[in-house]
Each structure stands twice: as structure tokens, then as C-alpha cells.
Amino acid sequence: MENYRPDAFLRSIDESLSKLRTDHVDLLLHWPRDAVPLVEQIGALNMVRKAGKVRHIGVSNFTTALMAGAIRLSEAPIVTNQVEYHPHLDRSVVIGAAGEAGVAVTAYHGMADGRVFTDPVLAGIAARRGRSVAQVVLRRLIRQKGAVVLSKTVSPARAAENLAVFDFALSRQEMAAFHGLATADGRIVSPPGLAPTGDDATGR
Ligand SMILES: NC(=O)c1ccc[n+]([C@@H]2O[C@H](COP(=O)([O-])OP(=O)(O)OC[C@H]3O[C@@H](n4cnc5c(N)ncnc54)[C@H](OP(=O)(O)O)[C@@H]3O)[C@@H](O)[C@H]2O)c1
Incomplete structure (x- = not known):
């Protein structure tokens, strides 16, 4: 820093x-x-x-305003804006702005620091699909237009599980259920002095 x-x-x-x-x-x-x-x-x-x-x-973790500034000031293309993105955050604003600017959004913290594993809505979707919660969470992120999705695990078995998400799709109703889980204070990675304010302040 x-x-x-x-x-x-x-x-x-x-x-x-x-x-x-x-x-x-x-x-x-x-x-x-x-x-x-x-x-x-x-x-x-x-x-x-x-x-x-x-x-x-x-x-x-750039807000849309900061991202626009970075694009304007940069000679080379800004290829991605890597942001916290999981079921408890609505990222439609930054995804929309990034898409218009030709910038890929990279999603990190997809498991919401483990909080996805105790969410009953996600447990229900996973059980009905015969998949794990991690798999439905990653599947949903991958479906966001232009998104690159990060996933971290120290377990080789979980890494294999997390990669096995390209042979099923979520329904419109399941996607709507995901969107319904976002809250205004859903942001987790918010270090004092570094967390951007603006559209990101509400977690979008
Ligand atoms: N730009 C930034 O500000 C920023 C901030 C944070 C992270 N990142 C990056 O984002 C990447 C992802 O990191 P993240 O912390 O966000 O990871 P994540 O994918 O949200 O995973 C968080 C935790 O979920 C557990 N997990 C993963 N797959 C699982 C599964 N199938 N079943 C049960 N638990 C599972 C992992 O525990 P186990 O390891 O014990 O399996 C891991 O510690 C990293 O490369 C990191 O560098 C960037």
C-alpha cells in the first residue's frame, strides 16, 4: 500500500x-x-x-466512475475490472458499464467467504439440481455476460468439483432467486482507506 x-x-x-x-x-x-x-x-x-x-x-474494485477515468487515461486497454461478486451483491451497474466499455468483469470471492454454504435458498437450488452449492454459485457467475470467474481452493477434489459446472444450466426462476439474495450491505472485502465509495458503496 x-x-x-x-x-x-x-x-x-x-x-x-x-x-x-x-x-x-x-x-x-x-x-x-x-x-x-x-x-x-x-x-x-x-x-x-x-x-x-x-x-x-x-x-x-473500481467504481464505474473510476473505471471510466482509468479507461480515459490509459494508453493500453484496461482489460478487466476485478470485483467482489457473490449472491449477496448486486453487480448489475458495474457489469453494465464494463460491458459498454468492452472491459471484462472478473468475479472474486464467489463463495462470499463461506457464507454461501449456510444459505437455505442456495442449498435448495443445489439439492434440486443434484449439485453442490459451490457448483450452482459458480454456474450462476459464469452466466453473467462477459464475466471471468475466479475460484480458490486448497483441495484438489474441490478444484475438480468447481470445474465441473459446464454441463448444466440454471433456469430463469433459479437466476431470479439468486438475484433476490443481494443486499445493500453485502460487501465483504472493504478495507478501511481502500474501499472505494460511489456506486460500489452500496455493493453494486
Ligand atoms: N482483487 C481483490 O481485491 C481480491 C480480493 C480477494 C480475493 N481475490 C482473488 O480471488 C481469487 C479467489 O479467492 P476467494 O477468496 O475470493 O475465493 P472463493 O472462490 O470465494 O473461495 C473461498 C473459500 O471457499 C472454499 N471453497 C472453494 N470451493 C469450495 C467447494 N467446492 N466446497 C466448499 N468450499 C469451497 C475455499 O476453501 P478451501 O480452500 O478450504 O477449499 C476457499 O477458502 C483469489 O485468486 C484471490 O487472489 C482478489
Whole structure:
């Protein structure tokens, strides 16, 4: 967090590449931070891309206004906005804006920090489908237009389970049930001083 200024940022990229034992990464994303002007943040991302240290650049947890600013200021395409997205968050605003701008939305925290596993509505959908809760949650995220969906597990068996979601579809009623679970305070990843305000403040 102390490395947002361009000179510190460039040093920190080199340090990370050295730790990763690689000379470049495929994608580098930026969290928003008010303390450093957006033009400097986006300029630094473009600089490391030009230097060949990253292939693509993107943003993470950017509101629609910040995303529009990043797109305007960036020479290279902003390929994605990676945002928290699970059944307890309505992401229609950012998905709509990203779609119009040709930016992919990447969904993280799909399991809502484990909260999906105690939700009776999701348990019902999963039971009727003969699938696990994780599978119906991932299936629903994948169905969002243009979405890239992340999933993390330390268990090889769960990784296989989470990948086996391309052979079934959710009905319109099931999708509506998912949408009905979103709440205004559904956001989980909200670190003080870093959580963006604006359309994201309501979790959208
Ligand atoms: N840009 C950002 O601000 C941001 C913030 C957070 C995360 N991320 C990224 O998002 C990616 C996903 O991470 P996440 O924390 O959001 O993960 P997630 O997919 O929401 O998973 C959260 C937890 O669910 C459990 N889980 C996964 N599959 C399961 C299954 N089939 N059955 C039961 N439990 C299951 C996992 O526990 P086990 O490991 O014990 O199976 C995992 O700890 C990561 O690569 C992370 O770097 C980005």
C-alpha cells in the first residue's frame, strides 16, 4: 500500500517479478487509492506494460466512475475490472458499464467467504439440481455476460468439483432467486482507506 507512487511502484514490480522468478506476468491489476492521483496510477501501469514486465493491465474494485477515468487515461486497454461478486451483491451497474466499455468483469470471492454454504435458498437450488452449492454459485457467475470467474481452493477434489459446472444450466426462476439474495450491505472485502465509495458503496 506504500508503493502507489510511480517510483515506488516500479521498484515494487521488479521486486515481485524477482520473487516470482519471472521477467513478466500476464496481468497486473490496480486497487483504487485516493492518496495518489489516478493519472499517476494508470501512467505507472502503462509504463510497466511498455517495459514488457506485464502483458495486460486492469483494475480491481473500481467504481464505474473510476473505471471510466482509468479507461480515459490509459494508453493500453484496461482489460478487466476485478470485483467482489457473490449472491449477496448486486453487480448489475458495474457489469453494465464494463460491458459498454468492452472491459471484462472478473468475479472474486464467489463463495462470499463461506457464507454461501449456510444459505437455505442456495442449498435448495443445489439439492434440486443434484449439485453442490459451490457448483450452482459458480454456474450462476459464469452466466453473467462477459464475466471471468475466479475460484480458490486448497483441495484438489474441490478444484475438480468447481470445474465441473459446464454441463448444466440454471433456469430463469433459479437466476431470479439468486438475484433476490443481494443486499445493500453485502460487501465483504472493504478495507478501511481502500474501499472505494460511489456506486460500489452500496455493493453494486
Ligand atoms: N482483487 C481483490 O481485491 C481480491 C480480493 C480477494 C480475493 N481475490 C482473488 O480471488 C481469487 C479467489 O479467492 P476467494 O477468496 O475470493 O475465493 P472463493 O472462490 O470465494 O473461495 C473461498 C473459500 O471457499 C472454499 N471453497 C472453494 N470451493 C469450495 C467447494 N467446492 N466446497 C466448499 N468450499 C469451497 C475455499 O476453501 P478451501 O480452500 O478450504 O477449499 C476457499 O477458502 C483469489 O485468486 C484471490 O487472489 C482478489
